[in-house]
Amino acid sequence: xxxxxxxxxSLLAAxxxxxxxxxxxxxxxEPDDRQRIYFANHTSxxxxxxxxxxxxxxxxxxxxxxxxxxxxxxxxxRRYLAENVFHAVLLERGSPGxxxxxxxxxxxxxxxxxxxxxxxxxxxSLILFPEGTRGTGEKIASFRSGLYHLALRRPDVELVxxxxxxxxxxxxxxxxxxxxxxxxxxxxxxxxVVSGEEKDIFLERAREAVSSLxxxxxx
Amino acid sequence: MFEALRDPKxxxxxxxxxxxxxxxxxxxxxxxxxxxxxxSRTTIDNLNARIRAWWKMCAIxxxxxxxxxxxxxxxxxxLSFLAMREYMTLVPTRRGDHRTLFWSFFVIMPLQYYLxxxxxxxxxAIMIPVLAFVFVPTSIAIAGDTEHFLERAAKIQFGIxxxxxxxxxxxxxxxxxxxxxxxxxxxxxxxxxxVDQMSxxxxxxxxxxxxKHKIAWRVSPNKTxxxxxxxxxxxxxxxxxxWWATPFTPLESAGLSFTICILGxxxxxxxxxxxxxxxIKDFGVVIEGHGGILDRMDSLCFAAPIFFHLxxxxxxP
Numbered sequence: 001x002x003x004x005x006x007x008x009x010s011l012l013a014a015x016x017x018x019x020x021x022x023x024x025x026x027x028x029x030e031p032d033d034r035q036r037i038y039f040a041n042h043t044s045x046x047x048x049x050x051x052x053x054x055x056x057x058x059x060x061x062x063x064x065x066x067x068x069x070x071x072x073x074x075x076x077x078r079r080y081l082a083e084n085v086f087h088a089v090l091l092e093r094g095s096p097g098x099x100x101x102x103x104x105x106x107x108x109x110x111x112x113x114x115x116x117x118x119x120x121x122x123x124x125s126l127i128l129f130p131e132g133t134r135g136t137g138e139k140i141a142s143f144r145s146g147l148y149h150l151a152l153r154r155p156d157v158e159l160v161x162x163x164x165x166x167x168x169x170x171x172x173x174x175x176x177x178x179x180x181x182x183x184x185x186x187x188x189x190x191x192x193v194v195s196g197e198e199k200d201i202f203l204e205r206a207r208e209a210v211s212s213l214x215x216x217x218x219x
Numbered sequence: 220m221f222e223a224l225r226d227p228k229x230x231x232x233x234x235x236x237x238x239x240x241x242x243x244x245x246x247x248x249x250x251x252x253x254x255x256x257x258x259s260r261t262t263i264d265n266l267n268a269r270i271r272a273w274w275k276m277c278a279i280x281x282x283x284x285x286x287x288x289x290x291x292x293x294x295x296x297x298l299s300f301l302a303m304r305e306y307m308t309l310v311p312t313r314r315g316d317h318r319t320l321f322w323s324f325f326v327i328m329p330l331q332y333y334l335x336x337x338x339x340x341x342x343x344a345i346m347i348p349v350l351a352f353v354f355v356p357t358s359i360a361i362a363g364d365t366e367h368f369l370e371r372a373a374k375i376q377f378g379i380x381x382x383x384x385x386x387x388x389x390x391x392x393x394x395x396x397x398x399x400x401x402x403x404x405x406x407x408x409x410x411x412x413x414v415d416q417m418s419x420x421x422x423x424x425x426x427x428x429x430x431k432h433k434i435a436w437r438v439s440p441n442k443t444x445x446x447x448x449x450x451x452x453x454x455x456x457x458x459x460x461x462w463w464a465t466p467f468t469p470l471e472s473a474g475l476s477f478t479i480c481i482l483g484x485x486x487x488x489x490x491x492x493x494x495x496x497x498x499i500k501d502f503g504v505v506i507e508g509h510g511g512i513l514d515r516m517d518s519l520c521f522a523a524p525i526f527f528h529l530x531x532x533x534x535x536p
Binding site: 166169177179180182 | 314
């Protein structure tokens with residue numbers, strides 16, 4: 001759906017690259033225009049833009065971020081950035097948990113997976129932060145189950161782990177001015193759900209795939 | 220722009236640098252071709268990579284000097300920024316240092332270069348050692364995290380001192396009003412950089428050729444007495460031979476270039492100790508492709524402020 005890159009998106013990507021001085025390493029796979037879900041650790045507002053900017057531009061044009069609806073629809077500017085500039089897939093964060101009973105939770109959860117699956121469509125890729133929220137960078141929180149269900153729903157899509165290092169020091173949660181330190185972004189080897197694999201085991205394995213890409217260690 | 224080219228002595232200096240680069244490139248390729256297949260090539264590949272990097276650095280530096288005072292100032296401001304970026308990335312800081320670091324990068328460092336630009340010597344000399352010294356620990360204290368407080372304040376202050384304050388003394392040479400040397404100050408900056416960097420290069424070359432006895436093997440296994448003495452003496456000889464480009468007599472030039480070489484060595488040694496402490500080999504190695512600006516500048520960081528003050532004390536009335 002988003003074949004053309006919005007000029008503001010390109011501008012923000014260039015700024016994010018400059019501020020983060022990011023060095024990109026494709027350690028487990030190569031850039032490819034096949035459909036993928038890039039999933040990474042989440043510590044900073046820069047995470048998505050830096051990861052997105054690291055992709056070649058023809059892949060960038062079909063790669064959309066998955067983001068929290070409550071946050072990104074709060075102000076007109078955020079809404080504009082999310083919807084028009086980056087064509088984000090906005091989801092109701094944590095809503096299965098808020099449901100009155102497990103049936104309803106199941107229903108809402110299914111709904112979110114369907115939203116992501118239809119955003120993938122025929123040719124799009126997604127950028128997903130399965131922790132669901134930004135952490136401090138010391139350790140990666142446990143993953144939400146969306147990644148697992150989406151992987152089962154779309155087994156044809158490659159799951160690529162990525163580790164964003166040092167961005168928590170460049171623009172941590174709660175700050176709005178960045179410190180221009182250097183950062184690293186490592187793409188790892190794609191993973192798959194093994195047939196019959198249980199949800200929690202897969203999610204832990206996915207988390208491990210991300211954290212094993214850490215290169216310098218905790219700051 | 221390019222007014223500098225009307226100064227024949229400056230053109231001679233540039234010509235000298237250019238011929239050195241050509242000669243070293245020729246030597247580099249001869250060594251590469253003479254290498255027997257199958258033997259280890261790392262030293263020679265490393266040498267050729269260094270020579271290529273030198274071509275680029277000299278091109279950038281020459282352009283900056285040709286643009287004039289503002290060009291040199293902007294170049295050194297960028298070098299300070301890149302050096303400080305490498306330093307702060309690798310030195311452990313905590314979340315509570317964030318705003319202090321923001322100020323260091325975007326206010327203190329640019330202000331230091333702005334003060335050179337407006338030629339306000341008095342403020343330039345005290346801004347970081349006095350004002351930033353008070354500001355850094357205060358702003359960390361306000362952020363409220365007291366864990367490792369003294370270490371964090373000291374590490375940040377040291378980084379600002381080395382990367383912004385010390386390095387800024389190189390372009391600050393353009394502030395000095397030496398009688399009879401008006402309008403030729405670009406050569407003084409070039410002299411400092413040539414002697415300092417050639418001292419590094421010659422220490423490396425002498426060390427590779429005849430180096431045996433280690434000076435401080437715990438800190439820097441590559442530094443040997445042979446490399447040190449050979450490098451310092453030959454770079455001092457080079458500096459002495461360049462007296463015609465400076466306001467100095469040959470004897471003064473010998474003394475000053477010897478000082479530059481010794482201090483350059485001290486800077487390299489101190490930075491090696493810091494790298495050892497953090498647990499890395501080069502500031503540029505962990506972040507590949509970001510070339511280790513601080514690894515190149517470490518000797519200049521120590522040589523520039525002392526050279527500046529010696530010249531100011533003895534040659535500026």
